[in-house]
Amino acid sequence: MxxxxxxxxxxxxxxxxxxxxxxxxxxxxxxxxxxxxxxxxxxxxxxxxxxxxxxxxxxxxxxxxxxxxxxxxxxxxxxxxxxxxxxxxxxxxxxxxxxxxxxxxxxxxxxxxxxxxxxxxxxxxxxxxxxxxxxxxxxxxxxxxxxxxxxxxxxxxxxxxxxxxxxxxxxxxxxxxxxxxxxxxxxxxxxxxxxxxxxxxxxxxxxxxxxxxxxxxxxxxxxxxxxxxxxxxxxxxEKRALCAYEYIYHSRPDSVLNGIEVFEAREDMGRILAEEAPADADVIVWVPNSGLAAASGYAKALNLPLEDAFLKNKFYCNKFVQPTEDMVRRGVTMKLAVIKSRVCGKRVVVVDDSMVRGTTGRLLVDLLRDAGAKEVHMRIAAPEVKNECYFGGNDLDRTSLISSHKTTKEIQDMIGADSLAFLSVKGLKEACKGTENTLCMACFTGEYPVK
Ligand code: SF4
Incomplete structure (x- = not known):
């Protein structure tokens, strides 16, 4: 797989x-x-x-x-x-x-x-x-x-x-x-x-x-x-089941799938998320690189400024010797840094493409708070990932998926955000211009297209 x-x-x-x-x-x-x-x-x-x-x-x-x-x-x-x-x-x-x-x-x-x-x-x-x-x-x-x-x-x-x-x-x-x-x-x-x-x-x-x-x-x-x-x-x-994660994360934003540009679909995910879960905030920030399109849609829908607040170390890769758990707890990440002037003293909404384990969410909230953000609200431009993918979408077992065993409020408390919301399955379908008969959304819904 x-x-x-x-x-x-x-x-x-x-x-x-x-x-x-x-x-x-x-x-x-x-x-x-x-x-x-x-x-x-x-x-x-x-x-x-x-x-x-x-x-x-x-x-x-x-x-x-x-x-x-x-x-x-x-x-x-x-x-x-x-x-x-x-x-x-x-x-x-x-x-x-x-x-x-x-x-x-x-x-x-x-x-x-x-x-x-x-x-x-x-x-x-x-x-x-x-x-x-x-x-x-x-x-x-x-x-x-x-x-x-x-x-x-x-x-x-x-x-x-x-x-x-x-x-x-x-x-x-x-x-x-x-x-x-x-x-x-x-x-x-x-x-x-x-x-x-x-x-x-x-x-x-x-x-x-x-x-x-x-x-x-x-x-x-x-x-x-x-x-x-x-x-x-x-x-x-008759039935089709294109992996919805292609639109959310797997494909590059300038690719076109089924006649829909991936960037456009992600921007729509952000726009719909803003309608479903608006936040009272001063600024929207995006998580590099895949959070950009959804954050742009979210910011446009609420008429709020979109700021490029995270710096990603471009040399970071999977061969990098990871900091120890203790170092991570004390804020050492080496992957992302925050430009303080963009968020200090502000109510910030951070938009990410999806949440799988929840560890990145926690890191993002900590980084923004350390940079002086007054409030940190997290918005996820995909529904809760509750089920395993058996089709090569991800290699994670169910117990690693944070939404499979925690409610949204429990995750919010765990990552330390002031609020947390996910895009609905209906919103995802609308953004991808699909239905349950054209998209696979099994990792969100548990309805697998193949038994
Ligand atoms: S279960 Fe999720 S990741 Fe796997 S093919 Fe379906 S939509 Fe894609």
């Missing part, structure tokens, strides 16, 4: 940027989707050359390596994971089987992993990891023997995959993009001259001057190669 970013290119232009460099830039623009491991697999005239390691894009690849990885097609993956043995879970998974080579990269999570694994192990399969991507690659390779094309093999195994997935499969002759039948994870087709792309987000397409063609549809199998684009619609379902 993973939260990831996917990028692929089938390079049909001899004058285009190099394939490996384009995938590198694609992954770099989606680094926010996963900073724990990175991998790229390139097709060099039918031979696959790949590198995958723990670490961010710039840690794993350099100019030298990219220049040695040139080829006409490739797929890449960035991974977010809470596992300690993250290197083992770096993707793409590259396998050799009776029909040749295949590379697989997955964004998502299956809910029937154990069942599938047992079934395959009984048939003699041996696994290196417990990752869903490896299970899917084994399923496809086994099904491939029974069909003429790999698309038919993928179509055959899709009904077995219960859960959320956007999938890239590369063979020596093509790249295939697939989405689960509910469209829970995004995957978007792009084009620049004759070259074709798949990406988890549209943000990188703007940067590489790639034109968005359309989203891969829920349940659709799309092939790109030297002949262009070929589509196989396999599973038709």
């Amino acid at each position: 993973s939260r990831s970013g996917l990028f692929a290119m089938y390079n049909n232009n001899t004058d285009a940027f190099s394939t490996a460099a384009s995938i590198y830039y694609g992954l770099f623009s989606m680094q926010h989707r996963g900073m724990d491991a990175t991998g790229i697999c390139i097709n060099q005239n039918g031979q696959f050359k790949y590198k995958k390691e723990d670490g961010m894009v710039i840690d794993v690849f350099d100019e030298n390596l990219l220049s040695r990885m040139e080829g006409h097609a490739g797929i890449g993956h960035v991974l977010h994971s809470n596992r300690s043995d993250v290197r083992e879970y770096a993707q793409p998974i590259v396998i050799r089987y009776t029909s040749g080579q295949m590379a697989v990269a997955l964004n998502g999570g299956l809910v029937n992993t154990e069942e599938l694994r047992k079934e395959l192990e009984l048939q003699g399969a041996v696994f290196q990891t417990s990752d869903d991507a490896e299970i899917i690659s084994v399923l496809i390779s086994r099904a491939r023997n029974r069909f003429e094309t790999i698309e038919e093999a993928i179509a055959d195994i899709m009904p077995k995959l219960r859960g959320a997935y956007a999938l890239l499969v590369m063979t020596p002759r093509k790249i295939i993009g697939v989405r689960d039948s509910l469209g829970m994870k995004p995957l978007i087709l792009g084009k620049k001259r004759n070259s074709l792309y798949f990406s988890s987000e549209t943000c990188i397409y703007n940067e590489l001057d790639v034109e968005v063609i359309r989203e891969v549809m829920p349940g659709e199998i799309v092939t790109i190669n030297q002949d262009g684009i070929k589509s196989f619609q396999q599973i038709h379902e």
Whole structure:
């Protein structure tokens, strides 16, 4: 199970940027989707050359390596994971089987992993990891023997995959993009001259001057190669369930999902939150970086000034040696600092995108009070996260989710805020222009789209 970013290119232009460099830039623009491991697999005239390691894009690849990885097609993956043995879970998974080579990269999570694994192990399969991507690659390779094309093999195994997935499969002759039948994870087709792309987000397409063609549809199998684009619609379902967290946090604000710009959706979350839970305040501040859009919507709706009061240390990353608990208690964070003149003596509303464990909320309130804020009100531009995600949205168990066992008032007391409010589920639906039949909101509502 993973939260990831996917990028692929089938390079049909001899004058285009190099394939490996384009995938590198694609992954770099989606680094926010996963900073724990990175991998790229390139097709060099039918031979696959790949590198995958723990670490961010710039840690794993350099100019030298990219220049040695040139080829006409490739797929890449960035991974977010809470596992300690993250290197083992770096993707793409590259396998050799009776029909040749295949590379697989997955964004998502299956809910029937154990069942599938047992079934395959009984048939003699041996696994290196417990990752869903490896299970899917084994399923496809086994099904491939029974069909003429790999698309038919993928179509055959899709009904077995219960859960959320956007999938890239590369063979020596093509790249295939697939989405689960509910469209829970995004995957978007792009084009620049004759070259074709798949990406988890549209943000990188703007940067590489790639034109968005359309989203891969829920349940659709799309092939790109030297002949262009070929589509196989396999599973038709009325219901859809795009992960609402894509709008709240996962996607970059300049990406567009289902025709809605993520920044605009987040600004609407803030606006609706202001209608639902206004605060008597002097100033609105945002939490860098994902709280900006919602804070802007909140401030505009109440006609209050929006201040950039937090400074985020841009060198802070997941490899940073964390301060001890005692140091944190005494205000040492190294991640965020407050510009005192922006908040001192003022009634402050701090807007954040969501609250999961509650630890950041407490830190924000402490920092603002230490900087002299007269009152600190916290507003969360998402509903209370009460339930686990089984689809690769987060890796947290229910007991880590503060709203699963505390009321809003209890959390308010715990973080030391003067008031606390969350966006309603109705407000979230309105901001994302969706319904319970088009969005997954299970971590808020407990109504899972897949049993
Ligand atoms: S449970 Fe939450 S995080 Fe997981 S797919 Fe649904 S909305 Fe996204």
